[in-house]
Amino acid sequence: xxxxxxxxxxxxxxxxxxxxxxxxxxxxxxxxxxxxxxxxxxxxxxxxxxxxxxxxxxxxxxxxxxxxxxxxxxxxxxxxxxxxxxxxxxxxxxxxxxxxxxxxxxxxxxx
Amino acid sequence: xxxxxxxxxxxxxxxxxxxxxxxxxxxxxxxxxxxxxxxxxxxxxxxxxxxxxxxxxxxxxxxxxxxxxxxxxxxxxxxxxxxxxxxxxxxxxxxxxxxxxxxxxxxxxxxxxxxxxxxxxxxxxxxxxxxxxxxxxxxxxxxxxxxxxxxxxxxxxxxxxxxxxxxxxxxxxxxxx
Numbered sequence: 001x002x003x004x005x006x007x008x009x010x011x012x013x014x015x016x017x018x019x020x021x022x023x024x025x026x027x028x029x030x031x032x033x034x035x036x037x038x039x040x041x042x043x044x045x046x047x048x049x050x051x052x053x054x055x056x057x058x059x060x061x062x063x064x065x066x067x068x069x070x071x072x073x074x075x076x077x078x079x080x081x082x083x084x085x086x087x088x089x090x091x092x093x094x095x096x097x098x099x100x101x102x103x104x105x106x107x108x109x110x111x
Numbered sequence: 112x113x114x115x116x117x118x119x120x121x122x123x124x125x126x127x128x129x130x131x132x133x134x135x136x137x138x139x140x141x142x143x144x145x146x147x148x149x150x151x152x153x154x155x156x157x158x159x160x161x162x163x164x165x166x167x168x169x170x171x172x173x174x175x176x177x178x179x180x181x182x183x184x185x186x187x188x189x190x191x192x193x194x195x196x197x198x199x200x201x202x203x204x205x206x207x208x209x210x211x212x213x214x215x216x217x218x219x220x221x222x223x224x225x226x227x228x229x230x231x232x233x234x235x236x237x238x239x240x241x242x243x244x245x246x247x248x249x250x251x252x253x254x255x256x257x258x259x260x261x262x263x264x265x266x267x268x269x270x271x272x273x274x275x276x277x278x279x280x281x282x283x284x285x286x287x288x
Contacts, residue, residue: 029135047135048162048170055174070134072141077131 013045013053015096018081018089021063025078027070028054054079062088124175128168136161241273 020026020034031054032045057063062085070076081089136157143153161167177185194201229235241263242253255263260275267273 027134028131029138032135046162047132047160048167051132051167052170052174055171059174074134074137075130076134077127 012096013049014057015089015092016043016045017050017053017057017079018062018085018092021079021081022086022089025066025068025080027076027078029076031079057085061085124172125168128171132161132164132167136164239270 016035017031020031020038023034026034028047028050032047032050035043035045054063058065058079061082063079064082064085065077065079067075068078139157139160140150140153143156144150148156230238232238241255243255243259255275257275260273264273
């Protein structure tokens with residue numbers, strides 16, 4: 001059964017990355033895997049958007065990066081949430097819920 | 112020094128971007144092999160999925176690029192901090208530079224006049240400038256009347272010959288003839 005892939009809304013990728021990274025230090029490959037698995041294959045992030053986003057978030061100080069050994073013994077760059085990033089994630093999450101709630105309201109009322 | 116460091120950092124950054132992306136790429140290849148593909152097919156699929164690795168790297172470099180004016184301001188602030196940190200040393204450096212540059216340009220002016228651009232006459236070292244002084248006044252009078260120049264030439268026993276030049280026409284005599 002083919003699964004319909006959905007485009008990510010502008011600006012939501014940053015929030016998803018922060019949310020995934022909140023669970024613990026993870027490398028870029030791990031992030032893309034988790035986004036795919038948790039979204040049940042609906043969301044798939046291209047490397048061409050994932051890495052620029054990761055580096056932007058790191059430069060803004062929302063993510064902290066560290067090189068470490070991955071499970072297969074290779075060196076990988078692990079990202080984890082900084083204190084600033086945690087605050088940012090909280091505000092983006094509440095913003096998102098408010099927005100989603102408002103859009104949902106309109107869709108229901110207009111039916 | 113700051114520029115030097117940023118050049119080094121650029122190379123280090125490139126190496127980091129490369130190994131970060133390669134790690135992801137090889138993970139994908141391993142995934143496809145685990146799904147039962149041949150390693151060649153797996154590599155091909157991974158390349159397809161990954162897209163242009165160079166293009167992604169260029170985008171990442173763009174993220175890390177420091178705007179040129181900001182870099183300039185950083186350099187200036189850094190220089191100023193260093194100067195303030197050791198003022199005695201800075202003064203010594205400035206004096207050394209000033210003396211060095213001054214002495215150098217003085218020596219060069221001599222070399223320029225004597226060796227590089229000598230006067231357009233043969234035996235430039237035997238040329239002399241003659242001026243006349245009015246002892247009653249204090250300043251030298253640089254103007255020599257042509258008639259006096261002829262006198263000088265007639266009575267001359269020291270120089271091979273004496274000649275004159277004028278920078279502006281100071282003749283007080285006008286009229287036909």
